[in-house]
Amino acid sequence: MRAQNLTIAVPDKGCDKNCPYCVSKMTGAISANETLLLRNLPKVKSIARAAQVTSVLLTGKGEPTLNLPWTERLIEEFAEWPVELQTNGLRLAADMKNHNGAIIDKLAIAGLNLLAFSLDQITQFDDMAPMFSALRKRGILVRVTLNVTDLLPAELTFDEALQRCKQSQAQQFSLRQITIPNHVNLSGDEASAVATWIKAHGTPALYDKLVGQMKERSTHLLRELPYGAKVYDVDGVAVTYFDYCVQDNHGDDDVRSLILQEDGHLYTSWNSLASALF
Numbered sequence: 001m002r003a004q005n006l007t008i009a010v011p012d013k014g015c016d017k018n019c020p021y022c023v024s025k026m027t028g029a030i031s032a033n034e035t036l037l038l039r040n041l042p043k044v045k046s047i048a049r050a051a052q053v054t055s056v057l058l059t060g061k062g063e064p065t066l067n068l069p070w071t072e073r074l075i076e077e078f079a080e081w082p083v084e085l086q087t088n089g090l091r092l093a094a095d096m097k098n099h100n101g102a103i104i105d106k107l108a109i110a111g112l113n114l115l116a117f118s119l120d121q122i123t124q125f126d127d128m129a130p131m132f133s134a135l136r137k138r139g140i141l142v143r144v145t146l147n148v149t150d151l152l153p154a155e156l157t158f159d160e161a162l163q164r165c166k167q168s169q170a171q172q173f174s175l176r177q178i179t180i181p182n183h184v185n186l187s188g189d190e191a192s193a194v195a196t197w198i199k200a201h202g203t204p205a206l207y208d209k210l211v212g213q214m215k216e217r218s219t220h221l222l223r224e225l226p227y228g229a230k231v232y233d234v235d236g237v238a239v240t241y242f243d244y245c246v247q248d249n250h251g252d253d254d255v256r257s258l259i260l261q262e263d264g265h266l267y268t269s270w271n272s273l274a275s276a277l278f
Ligand code: SF4
Pocket: 015, 016, 017, 018, 019, 021, 022, 023, 024, 025, 061, 062, 063, 088
């Protein structure tokens, strides 16, 4: 079995943001078993090597930086691979302001290679800029994923967004259309409220406009990602776009990701407990 990537859900200690489009509120929680997670780490590494994965992604049902002991531990454990951490950036920005980036120092020492920030308002680039600059100095790449909803101004253009990105010193920029994932149970109050919000505030027209403007600027293809997304060099920034969510299932006949969930089991699909390998 081959897989392109190993994704690990950092045990959930909650989230300090309350995004109205939060996918975790639609996909539900899974009970943590930290003892099993620890016990299975050596086997997960063996399988990842055998499957020839080329990168490790740390994400979670909550905000990973609210569980720093596990986040640091996992970065260290998988430091033989390029390690990416997904975050909303709030705790890291506060730490930058109050403690001069003590947390990102620890993450850098642990072996982190890329921090991927999920933003939903254009002004957040300015809030995060001092931290992005500090991350670059520590050798950590910065990616901003801009979630496209009506929280963004309708008149926003791709060039304006790219300029914000460059001024903040982020090296990578993704546009993400907010969608309701496949295979979710929307019968609960919280899940159905999120789905209702996405239907009311998702802005496919703005996403299509931004992607259309991006494509007009994108002639230098850098690489193709799992799931077919293409990365382009636009004015020195690595730019891509996608309309799926990381907790969605895109592997129909091919294992693209191995997924270590916080219950300690290794899966091939986010949405199927039946996909557990061990
Ligand atoms: S930052 Fe992530 S986990 Fe937290 S509310 Fe937003 S989407 Fe959900």
